[in-house]
Amino acid sequence: MTRGKLVIGAVLLAYAVIPAFAPENIVHLMTITGIWIIIASGLNLLTGYMGYVSFGHAGFVGIGAYTSALLTLKFGVSFWTAALAASLFTALFGLLLGVAILRLSGIYFSIGTLILGEILYSIYYNWSPVTGGFMGLNVPPPELSLPLMGGVSFELLQWYYFIYLLVFLVVGGLKLLIDSHFGKEIIAIRENESLSQSLGVNINQRKSQCLAISCFLAGMGGALFGAFMGHVDPDSFSIAGSTEFITIIIIGGLASLMGPFFGAYVLITLSLYLEVLGKWRMVVYGLIIVFVMIYARGGIVGFLETIFKREFRK
Amino acid sequence: MSLLKTTGICKSFGGLAAISNLSMEVHEQEILALIGPNGAGKTTLLNLITNFTTPDSGSIILAGQDIAGLARHKIVKLGIARTFQSLTVFENLSVSDNITIGHSSQVESSLLDMLNIVAYLRGKKEHRHGLREKIAEVMAFVGLDAGLAKEPVHVLAMIDKKRVAIASALASGPSLLLLDEPLAGLNQSEAQELLGLIRKAKGAGIAVLLIDHNLEAVMSIAERVLVLNFGELIKTGTPEEIIRSKRVSEVYLGK
Amino acid sequence: MFTFEIISQQVLNGLLTGASYILIALGLTLIFGIYRMINMAHGAVYMWGAYFCHVLADSIGMNTYLAMAIAMVLAGLLSVGIERTVFRPLKGCPDWVALVAGLGLYYALENFGWIVLGPRELHIHALATQEVVRFWGLYANLQKVILAGVCLATLIGTMLVLKKTDMGRAMRAASADPEAARLVGINTERMSMLVFFLGGAFAAAAGSLVGSLTSVAPGMGFRPMIIAFVIVVFGGMGSIMGTVVAGLLVGVLQNILAYAVTPKFAYCFTMLSLLTIFIIRPTGIFGEDK
Numbered sequence: 001m002t003r004g005k006l007v008i009g010a011v012l013l014a015y016a017v018i019p020a021f022a023p024e025n026i027v028h029l030m031t032i033t034g035i036w037i038i039i040a041s042g043l044n045l046l047t048g049y050m051g052y053v054s055f056g057h058a059g060f061v062g063i064g065a066y067t068s069a070l071l072t073l074k075f076g077v078s079f080w081t082a083a084l085a086a087s088l089f090t091a092l093f094g095l096l097l098g099v100a101i102l103r104l105s106g107i108y109f110s111i112g113t114l115i116l117g118e119i120l121y122s123i124y125y126n127w128s129p130v131t132g133g134f135m136g137l138n139v140p141p142p143e144l145s146l147p148l149m150g151g152v153s154f155e156l157l158q159w160y161y162f163i164y165l166l167v168f169l170v171v172g173g174l175k176l177l178i179d180s181h182f183g184k185e186i187i188a189i190r191e192n193e194s195l196s197q198s199l200g201v202n203i204n205q206r207k208s209q210c211l212a213i214s215c216f217l218a219g220m221g222g223a224l225f226g227a228f229m230g231h232v233d234p235d236s237f238s239i240a241g242s243t244e245f246i247t248i249i250i251i252g253g254l255a256s257l258m259g260p261f262f263g264a265y266v267l268i269t270l271s272l273y274l275e276v277l278g279k280w281r282m283v284v285y286g287l288i289i290v291f292v293m294i295y296a297r298g299g300i301v302g303f304l305e306t307i308f309k310r311e312f313r314k
Numbered sequence: 315m316s317l318l319k320t321t322g323i324c325k326s327f328g329g330l331a332a333i334s335n336l337s338m339e340v341h342e343q344e345i346l347a348l349i350g351p352n353g354a355g356k357t358t359l360l361n362l363i364t365n366f367t368t369p370d371s372g373s374i375i376l377a378g379q380d381i382a383g384l385a386r387h388k389i390v391k392l393g394i395a396r397t398f399q400s401l402t403v404f405e406n407l408s409v410s411d412n413i414t415i416g417h418s419s420q421v422e423s424s425l426l427d428m429l430n431i432v433a434y435l436r437g438k439k440e441h442r443h444g445l446r447e448k449i450a451e452v453m454a455f456v457g458l459d460a461g462l463a464k465e466p467v468h469v470l471a472m473i474d475k476k477r478v479a480i481a482s483a484l485a486s487g488p489s490l491l492l493l494d495e496p497l498a499g500l501n502q503s504e505a506q507e508l509l510g511l512i513r514k515a516k517g518a519g520i521a522v523l524l525i526d527h528n529l530e531a532v533m534s535i536a537e538r539v540l541v542l543n544f545g546e547l548i549k550t551g552t553p554e555e556i557i558r559s560k561r562v563s564e565v566y567l568g569k
Numbered sequence: 570m571f572t573f574e575i576i577s578q579q580v581l582n583g584l585l586t587g588a589s590y591i592l593i594a595l596g597l598t599l600i601f602g603i604y605r606m607i608n609m610a611h612g613a614v615y616m617w618g619a620y621f622c623h624v625l626a627d628s629i630g631m632n633t634y635l636a637m638a639i640a641m642v643l644a645g646l647l648s649v650g651i652e653r654t655v656f657r658p659l660k661g662c663p664d665w666v667a668l669v670a671g672l673g674l675y676y677a678l679e680n681f682g683w684i685v686l687g688p689r690e691l692h693i694h695a696l697a698t699q700e701v702v703r704f705w706g707l708y709a710n711l712q713k714v715i716l717a718g719v720c721l722a723t724l725i726g727t728m729l730v731l732k733k734t735d736m737g738r739a740m741r742a743a744s745a746d747p748e749a750a751r752l753v754g755i756n757t758e759r760m761s762m763l764v765f766f767l768g769g770a771f772a773a774a775a776g777s778l779v780g781s782l783t784s785v786a787p788g789m790g791f792r793p794m795i796i797a798f799v800i801v802v803f804g805g806m807g808s809i810m811g812t813v814v815a816g817l818l819v820g821v822l823q824n825i826l827a828y829a830v831t832p833k834f835a836y837c838f839t840m841l842s843l844l845t846i847f848i849i850r851p852t853g854i855f856g857e858d859k
Binding site: 181184185187188191192194195196197198199200201202203 | 364366385386387390391395396398402403404405406407411414415416418419420421482483485486
């Protein structure tokens with residue numbers, strides 16, 4: 001076990017010192033990736049661990065993004081409160097929605113979330129008075145007043161550390177969750193819902209809780225994304241975005257805590273390299289998805305499993 | 315002492331009566347066999363008790379409460395566990411994980427508890443230790459080698475898979491265990507082992523309601539027998555009474 | 570605002586719109602019924618079918634309907650190609666795998682379309698788009714009526730093939746029980762190719778006709794495909810009757826909503842209504858209860 005802790009320590013150290021060496025654009029990309037990891041981790045809980053494949057996750061991210069943006073813009077709420085409120089609101093939305101949509105299973109759930117994503121996108125795009133339509137909303141940068149230091153302006157560096165602090169908190173929390181009874185029950189639901197029920201698992205409660213947590217993280221990611229980019233607009237929250245998150249967790253490896261890390265970094269790197277291809281970028285991206293689905297469904301973690309001959313995924 | 319009592323249960327599927335006016339009783343700690351030709355309604359009765367389907371009319375009383383239509387996980391909490399006709403376990407999960415799920419209803423874990431990290435870690439250590447003990451206990455009880463705990467269930471032999479299914483059911487601490495065709499697919503000696511396990515369960519204070527087509531085996535272990543035909547209870551009695559009964563012979567034993 | 574005349578007009582428009590959806594959805598329903606997979610790339614075939622038709626009709630100058638027929642064949646071949654390369658290796662996998670793969674393929678194909686078609690607006694020249702027919706006091710664009718006619722002909726043709734021909738009977742058997750069908754000696758592989766071919770052809774027909782009414786653009790297939798999916802699921806996956814009824818309902822619903830509420834939100838509200846019904850009855854109107 002100490003070896004595992006050494007590795008974690010090394011990783012944390014690496015993250016801490018990267019900004020000292022890396023050029024600014026890399027730090028910028030890593031920060032965005034960090035937000036992606038938070039969102040993907042939430043989706044992984046719902047889709048990888050519980051087996052409910054959601055194709056509308058970007059819609060939830062959008063709820064968090066727009067809610068936070070609106071709270072800061074229209075009501076002058078501080079970013080910190082707004083982000084928390086937005087995350088909770090998205091979780092609540094998921095909870096309420098779950099009553100209806102969790103009755104669907106398998107492919108029907110996936111299609112249902114796909115439709116939901118479309119509905120939300122349509123609202124973001126068309127409800128101009130509130131969401132700013134296709135132009136979107138500009139989000140003011142967060143202000144931070146520390147007790148002794150006074151006002152701190154939130155630049156890239158602050159964002160980087162803040163996001164990764166959240167990333168590790170989220171992943172740590174998810175690890176506790178997965179290792180607990182909750183985690184085992186969630187996985188049981190994925191394996192066989194009916195059997196789980198007959199063994200005493202309250203599946204309706206667990207499914208709602210899982211969806212709520214997943215939405216909470218999506219909302220958080222959305223709020224962070226909006227404030228970091230300084231702008232929210234509908235195109236970030238379309239089916240393309242939902243597909244991207246699904247791709248991240250598949251490429252990374254479903255039902256593994258490290259999966260979202262690998263997947264997010266791979267995707268960002270891919271985007272970078274594919275820039276070179278210009279218009280061909282999206283074509284190659286699409287073909288990669290097809291390739292992964294046919295030949296590499298276990299993702300990177302699945303691949304690592306065959307190398308290390310150990311189980312990393314649940 | 316009456317543990318479970320059904321009164322006037324009726325269930326039809328699309329106009330066809332699967333169960334007609336069935337009134338029966340399970341006594342504490344008894345081994346009760348349910349026999350009858352295919353389609354007599356035996357599995358349907360189990361499904362009605364565990365709310366895999368709801369009765370059209372009638373009541374199912376457990377500990378003074380009508381559990382007809384009650385949420386499945388709540389029925390487990392009240393002390394009824396079951397296995398299925400076609401062996402149903404979590405094939406991809408380990409033996410200990412299977413048993414852990416069976417133990418779910420006994421674990422107090424609200425979401426708030428889980429997120430309360432300090433208390434959680436403290437509780438988790440105790441809980442995990444307690445859980446490991448519980449798993450070992452159940453595995454020993456059903457006759458599973460302790461070394462199999464981490465093995466995925468799909469690599470196990472049929473008899474061991476059946477043990478896992480029963481172990482998971484037992485982990486929920488039931489007072490009534492419903493077994494649907496547990497002996498199917500087992501050879502003579504394996505069947506005897508499973509029958510021994512059923513006797514052990516009774517000895518541990520659990521009532522067992524068992525359906526099976528292996529009549530010789532069933533009659534050798536049952537204390538009481540219920541005979542179903544076309545959804546109706548046609549005879550109740552001891553195995554000797556049932557074997558002697560002309561009516562049952564006509565309907566079922568074909569003698 | 571809501572006179573009988575206006576409502577009838579909207580209903581008629583809706584039925585005509587529904588016809589185009591049915592044409593796309595028909596392919597999906599056949600594919601799902603026999604192949605048991607969801608083909609998310611279908612919308613791309615729809616778009617490419619329209620493009621083939623454009624190239625043949627406008628660039629080469631062929632007769633529009635001949636161009637459409639050839640485009641249907643080409644699109645059918647494209648669809649078969651997709652089946653062989655993408656979907657066949659995925660047989661037996663959980664449903665969502667095919668869903669994701671299909672989406673990925675859709676992206677690749679749509680964006681390839683951006684490269685080939687570019688940002689220009691392409692059109693398919695057809696005389697009938699300019700004419701309006703009038704009957705029973707209602708107006709209808711002739712091309713739309715032709716579209717509905719093609720849809721009807723396709724439906725009747727499909728029904729006849731399924732009911733009367735050996736191949737059709739085999740298809741129905743395979744749809745009911747793929748394993749048994751294979752045991753009985755039905756060539757399910759050839760059947761799959763046929764079904765994909767037909768699906769692609771029908772989509773191309775829909776794409777060409779719709780493209781002649783509006784325009785041909787790389788992204789034109791996405792929304793119709795989503796709507797077609799909803800129709801297929803809503804009507805009961807694998808049920809042709811359900812697809813027809815659902816398709817007409819959705820078409821009418823969308824038009825009435827566009828008229829009664831702002832057109833901007835028509836799509837949104839249509840989807841919302843369908844989602845609600847979907848949640849209440851996931852297996853659709855004619856689907857089998859689990």
